[in-house]
Amino acid sequence: MFSNASNFVHGVDKAFLIIGGFTVFFLVSFTAIMIFFIVKYNRKRNPKATQVKDNTLLEVIWTTLPILLVLFMFYIGWEGFLPMRQDPKGAMKVKAIAQMWKWNFEYEDNKQSDTLVLPINKPVRIDLVSKDVIHGFFVPAFRIKEDVVPGKNNYSWFIPGELGDFDLICSAYCGVSHSYMTAVIRIVSQQKYDEWIAALSALPAASSNPGFTVLQNNACTGCHSIDGSPLVGPSFKGLFGSTIEVKTNGVMRKVKVDEEYIETSIYDPDKDIAKDFTHGIMKPYKNIIKDNDIKLINDYLKTLK
Amino acid sequence: MDQTKQEPYVSYLEHKGKYTGIRSWIFTLDHKRIGLLYMYAIMVLFFVGAIMGLLMRIELLKPGETIMKPQTYNGLFTVHGIIMIFMVVIPGLSVVFGNFFLPILIGAKDVAFPKLNRFSWWVYIAGCILAILSQFLKNGPPDTGWSFYAPYSTTTGTNVIMATFAAFVLGFSSILTGLNFIVTIHQMRAPGMKFMNMPLFSWAIYATAWTQLLATPIVGITLLMLIAERLFGIGFFNPNLGGDPVLFQHLFWIYSHPAVYIMILPALGVITEIIPTFCQKKIYGYKAIAFSSLAIAGVGFLVWGHHMFTSGMSNQARWFFSLLTFLVAVPSAIKVFNWLATMYKGSIDLKPPFLYALSFIFLFTIGGTTGLLLGSVATNVQVHDTAFVVAHFHYIIFGGMGFAFFGAIHYWLPKMYGRMYNFKRATIAWAIIFVGFNLLYFPQFILGIEGVPRRYFDYLPQFQPLEVISSVGGFILITGLIMMVYNLVQGARKGEIAPANPWHGSTLEWQIPSPPSLENFDEAPVVKSNPYDYE
Numbered sequence: 001m002f003s004n005a006s007n008f009v010h011g012v013d014k015a016f017l018i019i020g021g022f023t024v025f026f027l028v029s030f031t032a033i034m035i036f037f038i039v040k041y042n043r044k045r046n047p048k049a050t051q052v053k054d055n056t057l058l059e060v061i062w063t064t065l066p067i068l069l070v071l072f073m074f075y076i077g078w079e080g081f082l083p084m085r086q087d088p089k090g091a092m093k094v095k096a097i098a099q100m101w102k103w104n105f106e107y108e109d110n111k112q113s114d115t116l117v118l119p120i121n122k123p124v125r126i127d128l129v130s131k132d133v134i135h136g137f138f139v140p141a142f143r144i145k146e147d148v149v150p151g152k153n154n155y156s157w158f159i160p161g162e163l164g165d166f167d168l169i170c171s172a173y174c175g176v177s178h179s180y181m182t183a184v185i186r187i188v189s190q191q192k193y194d195e196w197i198a199a200l201s202a203l204p205a206a207s208s209n210p211g212f213t214v215l216q217n218n219a220c221t222g223c224h225s226i227d228g229s230p231l232v233g234p235s236f237k238g239l240f241g242s243t244i245e246v247k248t249n250g251v252m253r254k255v256k257v258d259e260e261y262i263e264t265s266i267y268d269p270d271k272d273i274a275k276d277f278t279h280g281i282m283k284p285y286k287n288i289i290k291d292n293d294i295k296l297i298n299d300y301l302k303t304l305k
Numbered sequence: 306m307d308q309t310k311q312e313p314y315v316s317y318l319e320h321k322g323k324y325t326g327i328r329s330w331i332f333t334l335d336h337k338r339i340g341l342l343y344m345y346a347i348m349v350l351f352f353v354g355a356i357m358g359l360l361m362r363i364e365l366l367k368p369g370e371t372i373m374k375p376q377t378y379n380g381l382f383t384v385h386g387i388i389m390i391f392m393v394v395i396p397g398l399s400v401v402f403g404n405f406f407l408p409i410l411i412g413a414k415d416v417a418f419p420k421l422n423r424f425s426w427w428v429y430i431a432g433c434i435l436a437i438l439s440q441f442l443k444n445g446p447p448d449t450g451w452s453f454y455a456p457y458s459t460t461t462g463t464n465v466i467m468a469t470f471a472a473f474v475l476g477f478s479s480i481l482t483g484l485n486f487i488v489t490i491h492q493m494r495a496p497g498m499k500f501m502n503m504p505l506f507s508w509a510i511y512a513t514a515w516t517q518l519l520a521t522p523i524v525g526i527t528l529l530m531l532i533a534e535r536l537f538g539i540g541f542f543n544p545n546l547g548g549d550p551v552l553f554q555h556l557f558w559i560y561s562h563p564a565v566y567i568m569i570l571p572a573l574g575v576i577t578e579i580i581p582t583f584c585q586k587k588i589y590g591y592k593a594i595a596f597s598s599l600a601i602a603g604v605g606f607l608v609w610g611h612h613m614f615t616s617g618m619s620n621q622a623r624w625f626f627s628l629l630t631f632l633v634a635v636p637s638a639i640k641v642f643n644w645l646a647t648m649y650k651g652s653i654d655l656k657p658p659f660l661y662a663l664s665f666i667f668l669f670t671i672g673g674t675t676g677l678l679l680g681s682v683a684t685n686v687q688v689h690d691t692a693f694v695v696a697h698f699h700y701i702i703f704g705g706m707g708f709a710f711f712g713a714i715h716y717w718l719p720k721m722y723g724r725m726y727n728f729k730r731a732t733i734a735w736a737i738i739f740v741g742f743n744l745l746y747f748p749q750f751i752l753g754i755e756g757v758p759r760r761y762f763d764y765l766p767q768f769q770p771l772e773v774i775s776s777v778g779g780f781i782l783i784t785g786l787i788m789m790v791y792n793l794v795q796g797a798r799k800g801e802i803a804p805a806n807p808w809h810g811s812t813l814e815w816q817i818p819s820p821p822s823l824e825n826f827d828e829a830p831v832v833k834s835n836p837y838d839y840e
Binding site: 176 | 374375376379443444445448449450454456457460461462538544545548549550551584585586587589590591593615616617620623624627628631632634635638639641642645646648649650651652653654655663666667670671674675677678680681682683684685686687689690691754755756758759760761762763764839840
């Protein structure tokens with residue numbers, strides 16, 4: 001009757017059916033009673049109302065019964081939920097790193113992937129890390145959702161029970177591309193998983209440019225691509241040294257991108273708005289990105305021809 | 306009407322005071338005129354918010370970009386939320402009908418502090434102006450959602466400071482109105498009007514006023530903390546500055562959950578007035594209804610955590626908030642039982658106000674019982690932050706508070722203006738609104754269960770049929786709303802002269818002329834031991 005996509009589907013869907021059942025029952029009963037009364041006691045048929053005395057017993061019953069009923073519904077919900085917070089010891093661990101507006105998954109040995117590949121029938125604990133604002137780790141098919149809160153060590157866990165691709169979506173509003181912050185969770189056999197993880201290369205930490213690390217740590221690359229593709233903001237590729245059109249105080253002008261322009265664009269992004277882009281989207285990074293890091297960024301941008 | 310009085314009766318609308326023309330409204334101290342001023346402002350703001358909602362529904366007619374960019378969409382749902390929550394539904398019934406009818410229902414000539422009342426109105430308008438300004442200033446409309454979650458709200462470049470400051474100012478208007486109503490109920494009741502003889506709308510306003518007074522300061526401080534963090538980099542909420550984003554959510558919902566009861570309690574009160582009148586029957590379980598208002602207001606203070614079940618709160622907090630959320634459903638259910646019992650053996654007259662009351666019970670039941678699915682932690686995990694939540698709170702706020710508001714206008718309009726609207730047109734408009742409303746919001750329950758998050762600019766192609774039904778519902782709804790307002794305006798201006806008591810109501814407002822005179826009661830009102838005495 002219930003899908004087996006994860007070990008929580010049964011508990012959640014059972015609660016849905018039971019509480020949802022009461023919902024329908026009450027709605028149908030109240031509506032039926034209203035319609036019955038409207039017909040039976042319509043003024044045309046019943047021109048004079050009959051005054052009725054309050055009945056204490058009736059009131060006690062319709063207070064006590066709902067209390068028992070809601071306690072029961074609470075219990076069903078709690079029973080379905082509690083296992084979600086009891087991750088088994090020895091579960092495989094993956095770190096989900098959220099930033100505006102993409103997901104990254106970090107496996108053991110610093111290996112990273114933008115698809116979450118997992119072996120079937122094996123418990124996995126996902127440690128939720130945010131680099132900027134609050135995101136939501138939501139897999140509808142698995143019936144799991146947990147917020148990814150910056151500065152907090154939140155987690156989710158589950159046992160995948162079906163092979164295939166499942167949608168991971170961001171459920172907590174996080175800005176302009178919120179509805180595009182999705183990723184794929186791919187459940188494969190243990191054997192395929194072993195092959196895949198062996199082929200996954202570790203993040204080339206040593207070769208990484210320090211300026212690129214600054215950009216990544218501040219989630220700049222969520223909006224500014226390094227390969228020329230237009231995202232929310234202008235791409236970094238070929239930017240440095242080029243001449244671009246910007247709007248300053250409402251007037252279009254041409255400007256050459258140099259160290260000074262880059263610094264102004266980071267500290268006071270709304271001062272010059274590049275053509276085809278809108279103001280107010282980027283926050284000022286004054287006091288967040290230090291002078292020294294600006295230099296690293298400039299050095300890196302010079303390499304992006 | 307009575308010969309013993311020396312001055313002839315002059316309605317509050319025609320009364321000549323110190324000021325004339327427009328100034329007789331801006332500087333009025335009359336609770337009835339202030340109530341009308343709030344009503345006009347709220348109706349205008351409601352239509353502004355509704356048009357924003359309609360624009361969002363047009364955008365969602367097909368996947369991908371339809372008529373606007375994502376940033377515009379994010380600004381729209383934020384501003385729609387700010388207008389509808391802080392300027393329309395939180396003040397809503399309380400400032401319009403609380404102002405107009407609370408004093409009359411308890412046999413008073415005005416609220417306890419008329420000048421404070423006028424000041425609250427001015428503060429409200431100042432807050433509205435600030436909020437509207439925040440849309441047009443240089444950095445673009447706020448894009449945080451109406452809940453202003455940190456750290457997004459502390460870092461985005463848009464006009465968050467202006468918008469939060471507007472909400473802060475609007476909060477003061479709410480606090481002062483709450484204070485005024487509490488003192489009015491304690492001090493201004495007519496001789497013989499004990500607490501237990503008060504009409505139940507007054508009880509609802511009383512419970513609401515305490516919530517306004519006690520809960521609103523918390524959101525005021527929270528928003529000031531947010532502003533301080535943005536202006537001076539004080540790390541309250543941003544973890545990069547040593548703050549805690551979850552702290553913001555706690556502080557925000559400590560107010561904003563009780564705020565839901567600020568919206569809905571007066572609505573329950575209105576329905577409790579309409580039902581006995583149109584059944585010509587004594588309300589069933591007077592005490593249970595009165596005390597359930599207080600119970601909802603009281604327990605409502607302790608359930609805020611159910612907005613945060615996925616935020617990483619401790620397990621203890623999760624079960625505590627879930628349990629209390631389930632318990633707060635009980636007093637609401639009791640009210641519904643009492644309304645149904647009141648209809649039993651009544652003499653039911655299906656006039657427009659009663660139609661709104663019936664549809665209120667239907668929509669409020671859907672809104673309330675889907676609230677159980679959100680209050681249960683297991684199901685909350687699936688539907689939290691999805692379209693299901695959007696559907697749920699529109700059923701409560703619009704289906705509940707909104708329909709009660711429309712019901713209240715249709716019920717009390719003949720008293721407020723002394724004229725009657727067209728029944729046939731009102732009934733047709735009601736039917737269009739009811740159908741449109743359900744088409745608009747019901748599909749969103751299904752979308753949410755299937756996993757479509759809220760605040761999504763785009764969606765997958767398989768969800769398009771339900772999104773289209775929802776958008777079509779939006780257009781039907783707005784058609785009905787325009788028809789309803791047209792009918793009401795026509796009625797208030799040119800309708801037939803209404804008798805003083807067109808519905809044969811038993812409460813005090815129906816015992817005085819329509820529209821009432823400046824001081825409401827030209828002779829001391831006769832207080833009955835039970836306000837719903839139809840014997």
